[in-house]
Amino acid sequence: xxxxxxxxxxxxxxxxxxxxxxxxxxxxxxxxxxxxxxxxxxxxxxxxxxxxxxxxxxxxxxxxxxxxxxxxxxxxxxxxxxxxxxxxxxxxxxxxxxxxxxxxxxxxxxxxxxxxxxxxxxxxxxxxxxxxxxxxxxxxxxxxxxxxxxxxxxxxxxxxxxxxxxxxxxxxxxxxxxxxxxxxxxxxxxxxxxxxxxxxxxxxxxxxxxxxxxxxxxxxxxxxxxxxxxxxxxxxxxxxxxxxxxxxxxxxxxxxxxxxxxxxxxxxxxxxxxxxx
Amino acid sequence: xxxxxxxxxxxxxxxxxxxxxxxxxxxxxxxxxxxxxxxxxxxxxxxxxxxxxxxxxxxxxxxxxxxxxxxxxxxxxxxxxxxxxxxxxxxxxxxxxxxxxxxxxxxxxxxxxxxxxxxxxxxxxxxxxxxxxxxxxxxxxxxxxxxxxxxxxxxxxxxxxxxxxxxxxxxxxxxxxxxxxxxxxxxxxxxxxxxxxxxxxxxxxxxxxxxxxxxxxxxxxxxxxxxxxxxxxxxxxxxxxxxxxxxxxxxxxxxxxxxxxxxxxxxxxxxxxxxxxxxxxxxxxxxxxxxxxxxxxxxxxxxxxxxxxxxxxxxxxxxxxxxxxxxxxxxxxxxxxxxxxxxxxxxxxxxxxxx
Numbered sequence: 001x002x003x004x005x006x007x008x009x010x011x012x013x014x015x016x017x018x019x020x021x022x023x024x025x026x027x028x029x030x031x032x033x034x035x036x037x038x039x040x041x042x043x044x045x046x047x048x049x050x051x052x053x054x055x056x057x058x059x060x061x062x063x064x065x066x067x068x069x070x071x072x073x074x075x076x077x078x079x080x081x082x083x084x085x086x087x088x089x090x091x092x093x094x095x096x097x098x099x100x101x102x103x104x105x106x107x108x109x110x111x112x113x114x115x116x117x118x119x120x121x122x123x124x125x126x127x128x129x130x131x132x133x134x135x136x137x138x139x140x141x142x143x144x145x146x147x148x149x150x151x152x153x154x155x156x157x158x159x160x161x162x163x164x165x166x167x168x169x170x171x172x173x174x175x176x177x178x179x180x181x182x183x184x185x186x187x188x189x190x191x192x193x194x195x196x197x198x199x200x201x202x203x204x205x206x207x208x209x210x211x212x213x214x215x216x217x218x219x220x221x222x223x224x225x226x227x228x229x230x231x232x233x234x235x236x237x238x239x240x241x242x243x244x245x246x247x248x249x250x251x252x253x254x255x256x257x258x259x260x261x262x263x264x265x266x267x268x269x270x271x272x273x274x275x276x277x
Numbered sequence: 278x279x280x281x282x283x284x285x286x287x288x289x290x291x292x293x294x295x296x297x298x299x300x301x302x303x304x305x306x307x308x309x310x311x312x313x314x315x316x317x318x319x320x321x322x323x324x325x326x327x328x329x330x331x332x333x334x335x336x337x338x339x340x341x342x343x344x345x346x347x348x349x350x351x352x353x354x355x356x357x358x359x360x361x362x363x364x365x366x367x368x369x370x371x372x373x374x375x376x377x378x379x380x381x382x383x384x385x386x387x388x389x390x391x392x393x394x395x396x397x398x399x400x401x402x403x404x405x406x407x408x409x410x411x412x413x414x415x416x417x418x419x420x421x422x423x424x425x426x427x428x429x430x431x432x433x434x435x436x437x438x439x440x441x442x443x444x445x446x447x448x449x450x451x452x453x454x455x456x457x458x459x460x461x462x463x464x465x466x467x468x469x470x471x472x473x474x475x476x477x478x479x480x481x482x483x484x485x486x487x488x489x490x491x492x493x494x495x496x497x498x499x500x501x502x503x504x505x506x507x508x509x510x511x512x513x514x515x516x517x518x519x520x521x522x523x524x525x526x527x528x529x530x531x532x533x534x535x536x537x538x539x540x541x542x543x544x545x546x547x548x549x550x551x552x553x554x555x556x557x558x559x560x561x562x563x564x565x566x567x568x569x570x571x572x573x574x575x576x577x578x579x580x581x582x583x584x585x586x587x588x589x590x591x592x593x594x595x596x597x598x599x600x601x602x603x604x605x606x607x608x609x610x611x612x613x614x615x616x617x618x619x620x621x622x623x624x625x626x627x628x629x630x631x632x
Contacts, residue, residue, distance in 0.1 A: 168362035171329050174349040175356045176376035176423070190366045 027252070034058070034245035041241060057246035066221045067247050070229030074208060075254060077139050077225055081146040082204040085154050088147070089199055090192070093158025094184060098167070111152040119149070123216045136217050142225070145217070146207045154199050161195025162188065197265035204258055208251075226251050278463055279340030279430040280305045281326065286335035288321055288487075295321055296487045299335075306461045312474040313484035313510070319467045322484075323433050326465065328352050339430055350379075355424035356433040359440060361416045363408035363423075370395075370404040373422045394422045397456075414445045421456070431463040438473065450476060471511050475499070483507045505629040508556050514587055516556045516623070517597035523624065525549035531622075535593040540570055542619045546632040553632070556623040562599035563616040564588065564606065571614035579609060590615065 033041070034057055036050040044050060061067045095101075096108065126145060127136060135141030165188055173183035189196075211227040218224050221232070226247070233244035281303040288296040296318045303309050311319040324330040326337055328349035337344050344352050355376075363372050370391055371378075377387045395401050398418045408416055417437065424432055434453075438446045454477055457464055468474055474481050475495040483490040483498060483506070491503035502508035508516045521533035523541070526549060531539045539555065547553055564574075577596065578589035586606050588599045590613075599615070606613075624632045 166360060166362065168358045168360045169364065171327075171349070172356070172358060172362035172423075173364070173375070174329070175327055175354065176427075177350040177379040179348070179350065182379070187364055 030245050030248050030252075033241055034249045036242060038242055057242040058250070061243050061246045061250065065243065065247070066224075066232070067226070067229060067250070069221065070224055070226040070247075071250065073139055073223060074225040074227075074251070077142050077146065077214075078204050078207040080143045081150065081207040082200045084143065084147050085150045085203045086158075086196055086199045088151050089154035089158045090189070090196065092151070092155045094162050094188070096155065096159045097162035098170075111155065114149075114152050119212055123212065126213070127216060130217065137219055137223055139223055141217055142214060145213050146203075146210065150203045150206060154203055157199050157202065158192070158195055161192050161198075165191050194265045197262035201259055201262050205255055208255055278305050278461065281431060281463060281465070282336075282338040282341075283322075283326070284336045284338070286322070286325065286337065287333045288318070288325060288330065289333050294487060296325075296333075299489055301482060301489070301492065303463060303465065306463055308457050308464045308466065308477060308479045309482060310466045310468060310474040310478035310480075311482045311484060312468055312471060313490075314469060317484040318487040319469075319482075319484050320435055323356075323435055323465060323467045326431075327354060327356050327433050353427075353430045354433055355427055355429040355431075356435065357420045357424050357437045359436040361408075361420040361440075363416055363419055365408050368405050368407060369400060369411070369419050369422075372408065372419055373426050376423070376427050390426050391422075394426045397425070397459075398422050398452075413441050414449065417441060417445075417449055421453070425456070425460065429462075431465065434464065434466040434468075436468055437466075439468070439470070446473075453477065471513065475511070481511075483510060485510075501631065502556075502623065503631050505554060505556070505625050508623060508625070508631075512558055514559050514598050514600060516558050517562070519555045519595055519597070521553070521555065523547040523549070523551050523553045531555045531624075533592065533595055535595045537572060537592040537595065539572070539617050539622070540619050541622055541624070544624050544632055547624060547626065552627050554625040554629070556625065557597075557617050557621055559587065559598040559600040561618065561621040562590075562597070563618060564590075564599050564601060564609075564613055565603070566614050566616045568614075568616050571616045573612045574615040575612055576609045579607060581607060 032049060035053040035055065036044075037052055037054045037056065040050050040052060096104065130136050130141050130145070133141075135144065169187055169191070170178075170180070170183040173187045174180065178186065209227060210225075214225045214228050215231075218228060221229070224232075230244055230247055230251075233240045233247065281301075283299055283301040283303075286296060286299040287294065299318075299322060301309075311322060313319050321330055325332055326339075328344065328347060332345045339352060339354070364375065367375065373391050373394060374387045377390065382390075391404070392401070395404055398421060400415070400418055400422055403411060403415060403419075408419065411419065417440075420437065437453075438449050441449060450473055453466075457477075466473075466477060478495055480492060481495055481498050482492050485506045491498055491507045493501075498507055498511045502511060502516075505518070509518070519531070519533045519537075519539070521531055523544065524530050524532060525543070525547070529541045529543050531541045531553070533539065533555070541555075572592065574590040574592055574597075576588060577591055580587040580589070585600055585602045586604065588601065588606060588609060590597055590599055626632050
């Protein structure tokens with residue numbers, strides 16, 4: 001009687017474990033290469049862990065490369081993009097979810113349309129637009145471009161979260177004496193925290209790992225973000241894998257911290273108990 | 278507390294009219310119930326009074342002041358929603374005090390008002406809980422508490438009990454009635470449940486298809502329904518109807534389409550041979566009678582409800598129901614004598630209006 005459920009559960013757990021191992025293996029390999037001394041990189045064959053581990057690559061990356069600058073730039077760009085996009089997307093998502101206005105259908109269609117272009121097509125025109133404004137080779141320029149590209153999707157994301165919050169709640173607030181904006185700020189927004197967290201996380205990682213625009217719009221190490229910075233470990237004659245991987249590991253840290261901070265909101269459905277029994 | 282005047286209110290969504298010329302005066306402290314089937318416009322009317330729906334034409338006055346253009350927050354009314362609409366991220370106490378905090382009432386005043394309302398509703402031990410940790414009945418109470426802390430001009434209830442189970446609904450119904458007696462607040466209550474309407478209302482407004490069908494005291498609507506809709510909607514089990522022809526003359530009578538002749542009283546408004554509908558409430562049908570004018574009806578089904586017995590009867594194809602408290606009829610079968618007392622009959626003309 002009981003053997004079958006246990007067997008099924010074991011199989012289920014094993015399948016999940018296998019998937020996790022598969023998904024995380026590249027990260028593991030990143031770490032492994034980062035701690036492998038250069039002389040062992042090609043001489044030991046394929047091993048799960050090098051016979052001798054070292055932190056020299058980390059030391060070099062932090063002290064002798066421009067990586068801290070890349071890191072700081074990336075943090076500024078991704079952080080600002082995430083915050084700006086989330087604010088804009090909250091407002092526009094709320095509008096799309098709650099208001100009926102002329103041209104709403106066309107607005108949504110236009111926003112969808114922006115998501116259909118391969119970004120490569122837009123590199124040249126965007127460069128042409130930003131260049132006379134002095135926004136090439138500038139972090140501000142990158143933030144503007146990233147914001148523009150992320151707002152439509154983030155808006156749809158936020159709209160779906162707002163759609164999930166019963167309209168009764170803000171009507172009750174409005175009868176209690178709130179204006180629509182106060183109801184939005186005090187009642188709806190706190191309930192959308194999971195959605196806001198998800199949007200923040202999504203936009204942050206998208207901006208954090210963006211390479212194409214940052215490569216095209218930024219020249220010189222001062223303003224480069226870290227994906228571009230990683231390329232500096234590739235020289236004409238060799239690739240410094242150890243240092244590149246060490247930089248990669250370091251670049252993972254903020255993303256991990258960020259998700260650690262917001263995971264509480266991601267998993268929690270705050271609206272439980274709002275309406276009905 | 279205040280009176281509410283609704284004058285020639287219309288509402289349309291685009292080209293679809295949902296309310297037609299509704300006229301209603303609600304007195305200070307009165308408990309008015311809007312009742313009707315789903316989609317009759319009763320909730321829309323309530324939401325227009327609350328300011329959640331715009332007014333297409335006509336005027337709404339609260340305490341004599343036109344409020345058509347006022348935002349909900351400036352109308353000084355409280356509303357209890359069907360879904361309760363409690364703020365999930367706030368404790369019970371904060372849910373109840375939200376309106377007062379928005380109005381920047383002093384903290385001590387808020388604390389005393391909230392604790393007063395909480396003890397009135399039996400919510401004292403729950404004040405620090407979040408709504409999700411409450412049962413349906415408790416949530417309902419918090420929603421009421423949120424409404425009463427403010428002492429608004431009027432209370433609006435939008436089907437507040439329909440998410441509760443039958444037992445709890447009965448209990449909360451009584452509490453609402455008691456609360457109204459205590460506070461004497463002008464209240465408008467929307468429901469599709471005619472029992473709630475009958476038990477709570479000072480006056481019932483029966484609505485159908487966006488039109489007001491009848492306004493009156495519960496017993497008015499029960500005893501003298503203005504038309505077929507009200508007759509059929511009020512009362513449970515519902516009124517029996519027979520279609521047929523009214524015959525005047527020496528012995529006024531009603532001939533059903535199935536050829537049954539039912540003695541009636543004189544109805545001067547109906548011409549001889551006019552087609553009409555006869556209505557009689559199941560509790561007014563006399564069964565097992567020995568009266569000489571008794572008719573024969575076939576028993577199709579016997580439904581015991583504990584309180585009484587509902588008999589499903591028929592004259593040929595015309596089916597109807599009778600309600601009795603006499604348990605002897607539990608075993609009724611075959612044909613039984615039935616009398617429809619002429620003084621209990623309701624007549625409706627071809628347009629469905631009472632004559």
